[in-house]
Amino acid sequence: xxxxxxxxxxxxxxxxxxxxxxxxxxxxxxxxxxxxxxxxxxxxxxxxxxxxxxxxxxxxxxxxxxxxxxxxxxxxxxxxxxxxxxxxxxxxxxxxxxxxxxxxxxxxxxxxxxxxxxxxxxxxxxxxxxxxxxxxxxxxxxxxxxxxxxxxxxxxxxxxxxxxxxxxxxxxxxxxxxxxxxxxxxxxxxxxxxxxxxxxxxxxxxxxxxxxxxxxxxxxxxxxxxxxxxxxxxxxxxxxxxxxxxxxxxxxxxxxxxxxxxxxxxxxxxxxxxxxxxxxxxxxxxxxxxxxxxxxxxxxxxxxxxxxxxxxxxxxxxxxxxxxxxxxxxxxxxxxxxxxxxxxxxxxxxxxxxxxxxxxxxxxxxxxxxxxxxxxxxxxxxxxxxxxxxxxxxxxxxxxxxxxxxxxxxxxxxxxxx
Amino acid sequence: xxxxxxxxxxxxxxxxxxxxxxxxxxxxxxxxxxxxxxxxxxxxxxxxxxxxxxxxxxxxxxxxxxxxxxxxxxxxxxxxxxxxxxxxxxxxxxxxxxxxxxxxxxxxxxxxxxxxxxxxxxxxxxxxxxxxxxxxxxxxxxxxxxxxxxxxxxxxxxxxxxxxxxxxxxxxxxxxxxxxxxxxxxxxxxxxxxxxxxxxxxxxxxxxxxxxxxxxxxxxxxxxxxxxxxxxxxxxxxxxxxxxxxxxxxxxxxxxxxxxxxxxxxxxxxxxxxxxxxxxxxxxxxxxxxxxxxxxxxxxxxxxxxxxxxxxxxxxxxxxxxxxxxxxxxxxxxxxxxxxxxxxxxxxxxxxxxxxxxxxxxxxxxxxxxxxxxxxxxxxxxxxxxxxxxxxxxxxxxxxxxxxxxxxxxxxxxxxxx
Numbered sequence: 079x080x081x082x083x084x085x086x087x088x089x090x091x092x093x094x095x096x097x098x099x100x101x102x103x104x105x106x107x108x109x110x111x112x113x114x115x116x117x118x119x120x121x122x123x124x125x126x127x128x129x130x131x132x133x134x135x136x137x138x139x140x141x142x143x144x145x146x147x148x149x150x151x152x153x154x155x156x157x158x159x160x161x162x163x164x165x166x167x168x169x170x171x172x173x174x175x176x177x178x179x180x181x182x183x184x185x186x187x188x189x190x191x192x193x194x195x196x197x198x199x200x201x202x203x204x205x206x207x208x209x210x211x212x213x214x215x216x217x218x219x220x221x222x223x224x225x226x227x228x229x230x231x232x233x234x235x236x237x238x239x240x241x242x243x244x245x246x247x248x249x250x251x252x253x254x255x256x257x258x259x260x261x262x263x264x265x266x267x268x269x270x271x272x273x274x275x276x277x278x279x280x281x282x283x284x285x286x287x288x289x290x291x292x293x294x295x296x297x298x299x300x301x302x303x304x305x306x307x308x309x310x311x312x313x314x315x316x317x318x319x320x321x322x323x324x325x326x327x328x329x330x331x332x333x334x335x336x337x338x339x340x341x342x343x344x345x346x347x348x349x350x351x352x353x354x355x356x357x358x359x360x361x362x363x364x365x366x367x368x369x370x371x372x373x374x375x376x377x378x379x380x381x382x383x384x385x386x387x388x389x390x391x392x393x394x395x396x397x398x399x400x401x402x403x404x405x406x407x408x409x410x411x412x413x414x415x416x417x418x419x420x421x422x423x424x425x426x427x428x429x430x431x432x433x434x435x436x437x438x439x440x441x442x443x444x445x446x447x448x449x450x451x452x453x454x455x456x457x458x459x460x461x462x463x464x465x466x467x468x469x470x471x472x473x474x475x476x477x478x479x480x481x482x483x484x485x486x487x488x489x490x491x492x493x494x495x496x
Numbered sequence: 497x498x499x500x501x502x503x504x505x506x507x508x509x510x511x512x513x514x515x516x517x518x519x520x521x522x523x524x525x526x527x528x529x530x531x532x533x534x535x536x537x538x539x540x541x542x543x544x545x546x547x548x549x550x551x552x553x554x555x556x557x558x559x560x561x562x563x564x565x566x567x568x569x570x571x572x573x574x575x576x577x578x579x580x581x582x583x584x585x586x587x588x589x590x591x592x593x594x595x596x597x598x599x600x601x602x603x604x605x606x607x608x609x610x611x612x613x614x615x616x617x618x619x620x621x622x623x624x625x626x627x628x629x630x631x632x633x634x635x636x637x638x639x640x641x642x643x644x645x646x647x648x649x650x651x652x653x654x655x656x657x658x659x660x661x662x663x664x665x666x667x668x669x670x671x672x673x674x675x676x677x678x679x680x681x682x683x684x685x686x687x688x689x690x691x692x693x694x695x696x697x698x699x700x701x702x703x704x705x706x707x708x709x710x711x712x713x714x715x716x717x718x719x720x721x722x723x724x725x726x727x728x729x730x731x732x733x734x735x736x737x738x739x740x741x742x743x744x745x746x747x748x749x750x751x752x753x754x755x756x757x758x759x760x761x762x763x764x765x766x767x768x769x770x771x772x773x774x775x776x777x778x779x780x781x782x783x784x785x786x787x788x789x790x791x792x793x794x795x796x797x798x799x800x801x802x803x804x805x806x807x808x809x810x811x812x813x814x815x816x817x818x819x820x821x822x823x824x825x826x827x828x829x830x831x832x833x834x835x836x837x838x839x840x841x842x843x844x845x846x847x848x849x850x851x852x853x854x855x856x857x858x859x860x861x862x863x864x865x866x867x868x869x870x871x872x873x874x875x876x877x878x879x880x881x882x883x884x885x886x887x888x889x890x891x892x893x894x895x896x897x898x899x900x901x902x903x904x905x906x907x908x909x910x911x912x913x914x
Binding site for chain 1 (some may be wrong): 498501502504506507510511513514516517522523524525526527528529530531532534536537540541542543547563565566567568571575590591592593594595597598599601602603631643690699700722723724740741742743744745746748761762763764765766768771772774776778781789818840845846851852899910
C-alpha cells in the first residue's frame, strides 16, 4: 500500500486553539534546518529569548520555549520548583485549574485548593486571605481560563505574594499575545504561554519566563547530565543535597544551561518550530502589542454584538470575560454537537465545545491571533445563524451580521475622529 | 527595534542529527493547520500510527509520536512503567546509556548498571547473565549509540527477556529508518525513535511503540485527568491503588486515550510537526525499508573508504559499527574544534564532536536520511582533506574522492550484474 501526499481541507478555525496560522509563519516553517549548535542557529535562539521578554513585558533573563505543547511548560515550571511536601495553593475556576492541581499532586506537593463557580473568577482579596491562611511556598493559577472564558485579575495577588515570599506561577496559555500581560508589573514569578492560541503558531512549544526568585530554587536543585558533567559539576551537586528534579526532559536547570551561555547539550532544539515561533513573535511585535490587543478586543465586540443580536445568550460573568474566548449558551432542546458538526461539514468552520460540567451546555468561539479577523467573524455569525435555523432554533434572522457590521463601522468612525 | 525576516544560511549537515530535511517534508510543514479533533486531522493521526507500525516492523496497537524531542519519548516510556523501587538494568556503552540511567534514577528505580569501554558493545550473553543475576523488572538499553557510533545486537537479549518476564525497552533514536529494526522479531517491548536523524524530519517529536506487556503495566496505573474524568473513571482509579505516574505530560495512559478511540483531550497535538512526520514516513515507506537501509550502507561505505584512503583512522570496533554514524580519530596535535569551525565557516559543512571522554578525540560524521547522499559524501571528503592540509595534517592528497567514487562505481556495476 502506498500513501498519497498530504491533502488537507482548508478550515475557518474559530476555536480557542489551535487557531489558524499566519501564512508567513507557515512559510517560515519550511525553511531548511540548521544544526543546533550552528552559530547561525544559536543566534536565532537568542533573538527568540529577546522577543519573548518583550511579549511578556519582563526584564527576566530567562524566557525561552520548552519543546512540547503548552502543558509541558506548565509541568516544567512546577516540577522544577516543587519539592515533595511543599505547600501549593491552587485557586480553581475552570478545567485548567484542575490540571495545575493534578500536576502539583503528581510531584508530591501538599496541595490546597479553593474553587469558585465556573463562569466566575475570584475576588483578589479572597485569594490573598487564603494565601495568608495557608502560607504556601507557591500559588499556581490560571490567568485566562479557556474552558469557561474568564480572566482572573492578578496584580494584587502578585503584590501580596512578593511581599510574603510566595512564588506566583501563572498559566497564561489562553491570554498571552491576545490581551495585556505584565509579568514584572504584576509581580508574576513564573509564567507559561502557548503557541497555538493568540500567537498563531502551530502547537508544539511552550514559551515560559521566570525570574531570579524561581531561578534560585532551580539552582539549588541544579544537575548536569551524566555523560557530559565535569568533576566540578559533580562536586557541586553533592554539595547541594536537595531532592533531584523528577523529570530530566522538563528540568529547567538543564534547559537553562542549554539556552544559556554554557550551551550544554540537552535535547535537540525543535528547529522548525523555533523558526515558526520566531516569525510569530516578529509579527506580534511588528503589529505592536497594544494595537494587537485592541484588534482582539474589536473582533470580540463584533462577535458578541452579533451573537446577542441573533438572540443568543452568553455564558459567564461579563465583568471578567476573557476577550479571546466567547462562551455561548446552547439554546434549550438543541443538540450542541449536531450544530458543531453542521458548522464543520457544511461551512468548514470549527467552533469548540467545553469540558466537564459545561460539555454540551456551551459553545466556545475563539477570537485569537490570525483567526481573529473581520471576515472570519462575519462568516461564523452568518453560518451559525443558518445552522441554528436548520436546527429549529428561534433566532432573529439577519440581525447578527448587521450588528457586527455596525460594530466595525462605529470603530472606523472613532478611529477617524481620533 | 524591528526584526528582519528569517534569513538562514544553507548548510551541508553531516552530523548524527539534526540532519537535512527532505524538501518535501519542509513543504508539508507549511500546510495550513487543522483543529485537533477535526476528523480530517484525526484520520492523519491514525495514518501516522499505521505508518509507524510498518517502520517498526510491529503489530503493536500502540505506535505514535510523543510531542517533544527524542528524550521526551524515552522519559515517557520509562516513567510510565517504573514504579519507585523497581529494579532496572541498564547496560551502558556510551553517553545515552548514562541518560537512561539518570532518567530511571529520577523516577525512583533501583538501577543496576554494567559498562563496557566506549567504542565496543556487549556480548549478548554477558547481558543475559546479568539479567539472570539481577532479575530486573526492566532492561533499558540503547540500540545505536550515537556518541560512540556503535550498534548493540539485541535479538538474543529480547528472547531471554520475553521468556523471563523482563520488559525490554530500547532507545533506537539513532538507528531507526537508517538500519534494520525488528520490534516484534527481536522481542522488544518498548522502543523509542527520533525524527531528526534517519527519518529526516525536524527535531521535536519522538515516535514510540509498545506492546501489550507494557500496556498492561500502564493500564494498572491509568488515570483520566481531573476536570474531564467521569465518575466511572474515578471509581476505577481508586480501585487500582497503584502509584500514580509522576508526569502528566509524559503519562502514556493519557497519551493512549488521546491517540486511541476515546480521543480524550490531553495536549493539543503538534499539528505541523505531525504533517512533517507523516510526509517523512511516507517517503521512507515509498523508498522501501530495505532499499533505504541499503542506501545508508552504500554511502557509509563510500565515506569510510574515503576517510581511510586519506589516511585517517576510524574509532571503535568495526564489527559493531553503527552504519549511520562514522567516528574518526582526530590526528595527534590537531585542534579538533578548529577543524570543525573551518569546515563550517569555509565550506558550510557541519560535522560533529562527541561527549565526555571522547570530546576533542573524535569527530562524528553522520550518514542519515536526506543528508545521506552522494554529493554530500563527496563534498565532505573533499572539504575535510583541504581543511586538514590547512591544519598541517599529513594526508594522502587526492585519494579520498577517488576511493569514494570507486565505491560508487563498484556498487553500480554490482547492481547491473544483478
